[in-house]
Amino acid sequence: MSIETNCFRIEGLEALRTTYRLYRIAGLHRDSPEYHANVQRIVRKLSFEMRAPVTTRTLEGENFLAVPVGYGSSPAQVHLVGSVALLRDTGNKIELDFNSNSPEFDALRIRYLQFVFQGRLWNHAQLWQPSAGKPYFFKRPERRFGETDLYEGFTFRVAPHSEGRFGLIVDLRRKLVSSSPLPESLSRQQLNSLRGRSCLYKMGNRWYEISLDGLADVKAGELPIPLNGTTVSLLDYLKSTSGKPIPSSIANLSPDSAVIYYRTNGPEQKSAPTALCYLVQDTHSQEGARHHHKTPMNPQERHRQIARLVRRFLKEVRVGNTTLMVSERPGRVRANPFLPPSLRFGNDAILAIDGDNQDDCAVIKDYGKSRLTLLKDNKAGFYEQSRLNRQYLVLPQSVWNNFGTQFREDLMKAVDELYPAGGGYDPEIIVYDDFDDRRGFGEQSRAIERAVEDHRVNLGHALVMVHRYDRRPRSADQLAAWTVKRFPSQFDLKADVIHTDMVNKAYTRKKQGNKTRYVVRHSERGRFSGYLRNVALNKVLLINGKWPFVLDAPLHADVVIGIDIKNNTAAFTLIAGGGKVIRFSMSPSRQKEQLLKAQVEKYVYEIIRAEALSFKQRPKQIVVHRDGRIWPAEVEGLKGACKQLANDGHLDTDWRLTVVEISKSAPAPLRMFDVKRQGDGQVLEIENPMVGTWVQTAPDEGFVCTTGQPFSIPGTSQPLHIRRAEGDMSIEQCLSDVYSLSCLTWTRPEVATRLPLSLKLCDRNLFDEAAEYDHDAIEFENSQIQREGAK
16 A cells, blocks of 8 residues: 655755764753753753754663854853753764664754754744644634634654655644734733633734733833833834834724733743733633534645645755755655454454455455444444442432433443443432532532532442533543542542533433423434443443453553653553453652652552453563653663563563553644656545554654544544653554554444543543542532631
8 A cells, every 4th residue: 555644855955064062961860850850951951042953862771961063162051950061161062964774873864954953943924833832823814703713834854855864744733713902901801811821922023922821900001111221111112122123903902901921931921912912722721622623624625735735835945055855745655454353242243354355345344333233232332241239329419300310221221221231320329519600610529528428328330420521621620530539539439520511512402291301302313312321331331340341462561651641640551461451550650741650669669560360371571551651760760660660570580571652743744645646656545544554664663543434534544653762562563462462442332532542541540649639629619609608
């Protein structure tokens, strides 16, 4: 199969040369958890200050700063928060060319080329950039939806090319922004509801994104700003620094415009008139969610637009006396898809693909449908077949008094149809008082807590229905986080949360003679049926540990461990036997991005030891799937855990450790297009690639399509980027295991899911477990309510 990519080869590299000087980084505590983060801060700080492609080079385990010659002298010191780094010139230089076969220097080459191409677009009159390293967007919006503008844009990065040397991966971006600025008379109350939201700051001809941090107590015509040794108002500062002619947005700016505060990468607090700030409407905002379905782009349109942008903005760039050209021809690779793996259901039922079938697309589509069909088949059903534990259904009083009984019956039917082996889903009802108009996080959590305490529950599982409450976009659902965290520790109940939105919309009252009953509205039947099935599967059965199906054939890895971290909480998932053995573990972490060596060593040791008796034989191939970047301390912790496990007899003495980084997103992801052309090269049709399509782009890197044809998805499929950071398992085997685990589509059996189960389960556990909730809102807010009620 011939696949086209969005990677365009860079020509003329044989003539390019540059020199890097190496500096030793001193004064930082190398064993500190902040060491690697501080090194990256130094790189970012010097890159910005020197306007140079500064990077790092690791030699014999030590990080050196690599600074290109010709961009000025590197400072002797770099001030960080709480420390000062000393930069000492080693006298060593790297004479870098872009034509030789020395892959150990490819990271330096890529950093330099990225800087060169980005420099071509700095301060481009037609484009704006949210911040350094982010995509470029056209200043003229492409379309308007009501009060929202859609901005088209693009992003790119340098990467190895399939035909050798390097290419530019170019991809499209879209952004929704309010078409009207913030009110000139923005109040503090309005600002508080928007705090943390992003805005597009149209500062004359220079546009960029800021984050709302506070409201000034003076207006734009009064706020003092330093300029050339004196002090002027913010309004005069903008007029003086905007250049000639002064943009009308600034020339006509009212001195009475309110002013917001924002921060950039440095500690300095900055300000902007509200009349120049436009809210960014991401998918977490109400307006953004309403128009988000309009932003995906089909593969044919994406393919065409990318080619046009390459010709318009990236075709060539001058570097000294060298001219680099970017080919207009997309990269092409030969790709053979992995076939979906055989799956085992209950009663030893097997779902397998016929590898000799010529119409793979039709077979794979049937494969997806068959997963759901076999789950409902009495001769197959769930792989895990055992009775359900004690179940509780916690409902608001307003729901229970109306359609609560009908909802309970409909949910019971949905669970029993999917899982007849459970002995009948018959949850005990717990009702909490929600008749007070105040339905915020504090009020609901306290009412739920009181109702569950009064019911005197026993060990089991609970499904809790709650009202949505007003909260800022991108802020955590504190009520869901409170329920998931508090129920196990306080009530011995593993819990999950659903909301009242769908049931309120679905049910309607119907009178038959003197009787009234609740039925599902005709217009909502299809949607509500799917909703009930998803609740039954995701919120009842999976949380009870009832696995729908597992892999029938072994992976290349004996044990797979998924690791992810979010909001100072780390999640570990162990998968063995193709899904027959699964264990979760959560760990609080002081670090937001990286874990300590001792922390990784402890939790990996414990999670494998806990399942040692479940293994048919001692595992030898241990593969770790790390969401995002793996840090050196984490690798050391993994090795330490494996050594100890082998010493204790839980692993084969000849154990092998492979660590792969799985990137769910990238500044510019590699895309694959199934392009059908005529003999003269004219395009006939462009589609997403078939699921399972994979390519190897470097000895330690590759991409695999876990979504794509024949499954219908909006927009263009985005392959997962896999990088082998440690170990010797082949990249093909790494990609194969990732794809096989992505076929365990437990949450939606009939479709494709993007993540392998190793990370999907981490995501699922971190979604609410890692969210924070306000303890004071429960204790003090409700105390105030009680005092008010007593008056």
